Amino acid sequence: MMLNPSLPKPGAPSLGMSSAHYARRKITNVIMLTLTGAATVLAIVPLIWITAYVTIQGSRFLNIEFFTQLPTPVGVPGGGVINAIVGTGIVVGVACLIAIPIAIVGAFYAADHPNTPLGLAIRFGTDVLSGIPSIVMGIFAYTIIVLPQKRFSAFSAGVALAIIMLPLILRTTEEMLKLVPRNLREGSLALGASNWRTSVQVLLPAALNGVVTGIMLAIARAAGEAAPMLFTAFGSTGLVTDLNESTATLPHTIYIYAMSPFKDWQEKAWAAALVLIALVLGLNILARALTWWRARQMGLNY
Amino acid sequence: MLETTQSERLGMFTRALSGNIPQETSADTKNKMRVQNLDFYYGTFRAIADVTMDIPEKRITAIIGSSGCGKSTLLRTFNRMGDLVGNTRVRGSVTLDGENIYDRNVDVVLIRRRIGMVFQRPNPFPKSIFDNVAYGPRLLGVGGKALEQIVEQSLRDAALWDEVKDKLHQSGLALSGGQQQRLCVARTIAVKPEVILMDEPCSALDPIATYKIEELMIQLQNEYTIVIVTHNMQQAARVSNLTAFMNMNPERAGVLVEFGPTTQLFTNPTKKETEDYITGRFG
Numbered sequence: 001m002m003l004n005p006s007l008p009k010p011g012a013p014s015l016g017m018s019s020a021h022y023a024r025r026k027i028t029n030v031i032m033l034t035l036t037g038a039a040t041v042l043a044i045v046p047l048i049w050i051t052a053y054v055t056i057q058g059s060r061f062l063n064i065e066f067f068t069q070l071p072t073p074v075g076v077p078g079g080g081v082i083n084a085i086v087g088t089g090i091v092v093g094v095a096c097l098i099a100i101p102i103a104i105v106g107a108f109y110a111a112d113h114p115n116t117p118l119g120l121a122i123r124f125g126t127d128v129l130s131g132i133p134s135i136v137m138g139i140f141a142y143t144i145i146v147l148p149q150k151r152f153s154a155f156s157a158g159v160a161l162a163i164i165m166l167p168l169i170l171r172t173t174e175e176m177l178k179l180v181p182r183n184l185r186e187g188s189l190a191l192g193a194s195n196w197r198t199s200v201q202v203l204l205p206a207a208l209n210g211v212v213t214g215i216m217l218a219i220a221r222a223a224g225e226a227a228p229m230l231f232t233a234f235g236s237t238g239l240v241t242d243l244n245e246s247t248a249t250l251p252h253t254i255y256i257y258a259m260s261p262f263k264d265w266q267e268k269a270w271a272a273a274l275v276l277i278a279l280v281l282g283l284n285i286l287a288r289a290l291t292w293w294r295a296r297q298m299g300l301n302y
Numbered sequence: 303m304l305e306t307t308q309s310e311r312l313g314m315f316t317r318a319l320s321g322n323i324p325q326e327t328s329a330d331t332k333n334k335m336r337v338q339n340l341d342f343y344y345g346t347f348r349a350i351a352d353v354t355m356d357i358p359e360k361r362i363t364a365i366i367g368s369s370g371c372g373k374s375t376l377l378r379t380f381n382r383m384g385d386l387v388g389n390t391r392v393r394g395s396v397t398l399d400g401e402n403i404y405d406r407n408v409d410v411v412l413i414r415r416r417i418g419m420v421f422q423r424p425n426p427f428p429k430s431i432f433d434n435v436a437y438g439p440r441l442l443g444v445g446g447k448a449l450e451q452i453v454e455q456s457l458r459d460a461a462l463w464d465e466v467k468d469k470l471h472q473s474g475l476a477l478s479g480g481q482q483q484r485l486c487v488a489r490t491i492a493v494k495p496e497v498i499l500m501d502e503p504c505s506a507l508d509p510i511a512t513y514k515i516e517e518l519m520i521q522l523q524n525e526y527t528i529v530i531v532t533h534n535m536q537q538a539a540r541v542s543n544l545t546a547f548m549n550m551n552p553e554r555a556g557v558l559v560e561f562g563p564t565t566q567l568f569t570n571p572t573k574k575e576t577e578d579y580i581t582g583r584f585g
Binding site for chain 1: 381383386388411412414415416418419421423425426427428429437438441486489490493
């Protein structure tokens, strides 16, 4: 503790501190700084590595045909994965339609009644749900939809992904709603608005940026799931738009192509992986741009 | 302020009081709200103890007192805002035109439509200026031309129209603090409440903005019953017809010490406690 307001001379031991102690403190500081820096670099390396590697590997085999053509049999050159791109879009779309409304309404309840039995149950349930491996969601959707209907379908895949997305969206929305200043809520209630109107017209718009980010992260997670697709969407070589038909999806296509012994399929797996990453990244950037623009319009720059 | 004597300080209030709104007693006006033996509990802690007061119609009633004595808590029981905090309890009654707002079959949403509130910190919604004011009327199903008229009239009544008429579709958050607070007043009067509660509406504002809000309150009292909680005794002296002085009892519960015409309370308080407070001996 420095009692003297003048600065200590560099390297000089200060009040009540031996020079050995001082040296040890400086060394500890340097070591810890190095360790934290190294850990940070280590954390970023896989991200850059994966992105760069997939880009390099995948871009070699990317062309217009890849986005517009159906797959070709092994050995036949050309062809694309339009069926998987469309399939992923449909399956994720179904999942969003199911998960987003339920998650947001549930989040309103959980944020509004945090200490009621149901509020606690929602929070505990979603925490457990988000820890369940995605393959279990696939088996679940298989059991309740595929088996009774006796067919694999895009719809069943959408249900499996919805269960994966639900806890992610619910918890982020709940946290974002809790961050909305209490006086905004009171302002609305003081005007004679019901709780429901207040939630929809004041709290949700104020929390929208965070909610959209949560939805995007959930979509990114769901769009990349291959395991549940094995039991639900199953895969298809044709372009399918019927929810009751089995359909190809990007992660599933990557899985099949990458596991195959054929070189041209393996190349297509790299290209499909790049498409998947770009799709998810693109969605994220788009959502960020939209919410940023909206926030600026509303003068809401947090 | 260090050297002002008691008589100088009283003189200050007398100057603030003179040449202001009429200071007639409440004898000739009807009571809009009545508070009877009101207790308010946070859990087991009694924050308000046995408050009884009548709030006259179309007058400004000020509540003053030191920090933490329960002024805001009391004000928030008048439109059941206290309900929003979990684990609270009310005993006694608060009536609006004779109807107890804490009755079991009273709809709290309807009560809040009749008793509006302006908060300590301006809290415009993150929406446009127009949408902020239109929020309340829209809840009542007003739209189209009628809605535009209500928005314009409310902004005029809140003395904000001339400053914002060319930018109604910009965000309410882009306004200055004083303008935001007047926007909140406009938003409140757009639903034509009968009573307006103001919880230290000027505490986050500069003196000029404070002056404008005070002018506005004096205008509004022709049509509305106003209850204002304020830290600022001069403000209470300047704007109110009646003043209530609150203090904490030994159990730290807020009690009403003295309530009467503002002139009388500031120049000739009946209680020693009130006199000590307004002459600055404590608080």
